[in-house]
Amino acid sequence: MTTTFELPRTETPPEPKKTGSFTIIAWSGDLDKIWPTLILATTAAASGRPTSIFFTFWGLFALVRNDRGITGTSWMQKMLAFMNRGGIANVKLSKMHFAGMGKAMMMSLAKKYNVASPQELLELAQDAGVRLIPCQMTMDMMGLKREDLIAGIEEPVGAATVIALAEGDTTLFI
Amino acid sequence: MTTTFELPRTETPPEPKKTGSFTIIAWSGDLDKIWPTLILATTAAASGRPTSIFFTFWGLFALVRNDRGITGTSWMQKMLAFMNRGGIANVKLSKMHFAGMGKAMMMSLAKKYNVASPQELLELAQDAGVRLIPCQMTMDMMGLKREDLIAGIEEPVGAATVIALAEGDTTLFI
Amino acid sequence: MTTTFELPRTETPPEPKKTGSFTIIAWSGDLDKIWPTLILATTAAASGRPTSIFFTFWGLFALVRNDRGITGTSWMQKMLAFMNRGGIANVKLSKMHFAGMGKAMMMSLAKKYNVASPQELLELAQDAGVRLIPCQMTMDMMGLKREDLIAGIEEPVGAATVIALAEGDTTLFI
Numbered sequence: 001m002t003t004t005f006e007l008p009r010t011e012t013p014p015e016p017k018k019t020g021s022f023t024i025i026a027w028s029g030d031l032d033k034i035w036p037t038l039i040l041a042t043t044a045a046a047s048g049r050p051t052s053i054f055f056t057f058w059g060l061f062a063l064v065r066n067d068r069g070i071t072g073t074s075w076m077q078k079m080l081a082f083m084n085r086g087g088i089a090n091v092k093l094s095k096m097h098f099a100g101m102g103k104a105m106m107m108s109l110a111k112k113y114n115v116a117s118p119q120e121l122l123e124l125a126q127d128a129g130v131r132l133i134p135c136q137m138t139m140d141m142m143g144l145k146r147e148d149l150i151a152g153i154e155e156p157v158g159a160a161t162v163i164a165l166a167e168g169d170t171t172l173f174i
Numbered sequence: 175m176t177t178t179f180e181l182p183r184t185e186t187p188p189e190p191k192k193t194g195s196f197t198i199i200a201w202s203g204d205l206d207k208i209w210p211t212l213i214l215a216t217t218a219a220a221s222g223r224p225t226s227i228f229f230t231f232w233g234l235f236a237l238v239r240n241d242r243g244i245t246g247t248s249w250m251q252k253m254l255a256f257m258n259r260g261g262i263a264n265v266k267l268s269k270m271h272f273a274g275m276g277k278a279m280m281m282s283l284a285k286k287y288n289v290a291s292p293q294e295l296l297e298l299a300q301d302a303g304v305r306l307i308p309c310q311m312t313m314d315m316m317g318l319k320r321e322d323l324i325a326g327i328e329e330p331v332g333a334a335t336v337i338a339l340a341e342g343d344t345t346l347f348i
Numbered sequence: 349m350t351t352t353f354e355l356p357r358t359e360t361p362p363e364p365k366k367t368g369s370f371t372i373i374a375w376s377g378d379l380d381k382i383w384p385t386l387i388l389a390t391t392a393a394a395s396g397r398p399t400s401i402f403f404t405f406w407g408l409f410a411l412v413r414n415d416r417g418i419t420g421t422s423w424m425q426k427m428l429a430f431m432n433r434g435g436i437a438n439v440k441l442s443k444m445h446f447a448g449m450g451k452a453m454m455m456s457l458a459k460k461y462n463v464a465s466p467q468e469l470l471e472l473a474q475d476a477g478v479r480l481i482p483c484q485m486t487m488d489m490m491g492l493k494r495e496d497l498i499a500g501i502e503e504p505v506g507a508a509t510v511i512a513l514a515e516g517d518t519t520l521f522i
Binding site for chain 3: 199201230231232248250251253254257258311314315316332333334336337338340341345346347
């Protein structure tokens, strides 16, 4: 990891009043949504809040290993995986992706202005103790198996666990 | 209703600490957003939390009756309804819809893995006492009348009611 | 400002139980997301809640001055600004925009049904004391300078401030 995620220069963060839990339901698999998800989660963890990300629907593909090709067992699952390749290094912009050119420009600007990449932020999140939790139902439907996903994440759970997590102080759907 | 919505097999949900209210602002009319909205809402209701969904903007079209054709009174409203057909059976995927093929694949996978369809979840939500609340402003703008919407929902309200609902424990914008 | 933002006619808003803070992370630059962001924020402020909007990623472009042309210093930033023109008067619908026709229809319907435009709501938000806060990191990456943005907004901040704001009662990601 060559770039460090740093607070912007002008910032003097206010003193947090309490350290309640911070939970994100990561539904989107778009690069420009995964990015704020990981920035918010690592910042919340850095300020001492117990932080969890629940990866569901398209968002779960960000937890697929980058070196995994087509996932799934049935032809429908394989076709979905073909059109929506998993791995945090492979996620695309929600708009202005332009066959990868928009993404390359955005990544280049991020590097220039010292903003960590999603890949780096994911590792940073794991180091900071952010709980990365895959959605069981999505794994079933998409035919994703435990060995398709990166190491260092928790056991898959379902909606009831998310509702319990959402009892915490802040819950965002991204 | 043939399929039952069940918790994933591996799940041992944590004991909820309290049973505060759970509110979703359902802005999106996409199938892949309506789905988690209804899964989260029915799960929250099942765990004893007072649950409400406020349907606004594109999301309100999910409450239109499936047998309703073109809605609206002015030609602009009719044109919007033509391009964005209402009814929970007619909602489309936000991506990879492919003229219905992507949706058909997703619905087929859901059935195979015992995940209830949005139509079934909507009925389940009503049975579980989830409050389904349409947005008055959207009804006005889109020219939707009370008889265009399904039975068993509440009277339309505006933003001030949503702000009051949002005083509860969890509020998500989906 | 010719149109007034009014509560829908049928509404009898419930009495709010408390007046906790209300925070929106405005990530999207789409007209149909900026609209509910500003409606919710002005309504929250009107009901006495301390309200803030943090404008980040595509959302920050809504704070660019309408008379600003291409922003940015590097060619990549200029190209991004060219394809995603800033200014609240220039934002587009997330779907059915149709080269501006869909937007024109929506704005026309809004006017007819007495719903304030995003431009009017932005001014209303400023009058009502809603804090409009730009994201420093986005300004850096997109090459936006303070003079590119409208008057009457706060100094740019980063994620740590947002996490502290999110300690409040309601936090939405839109």
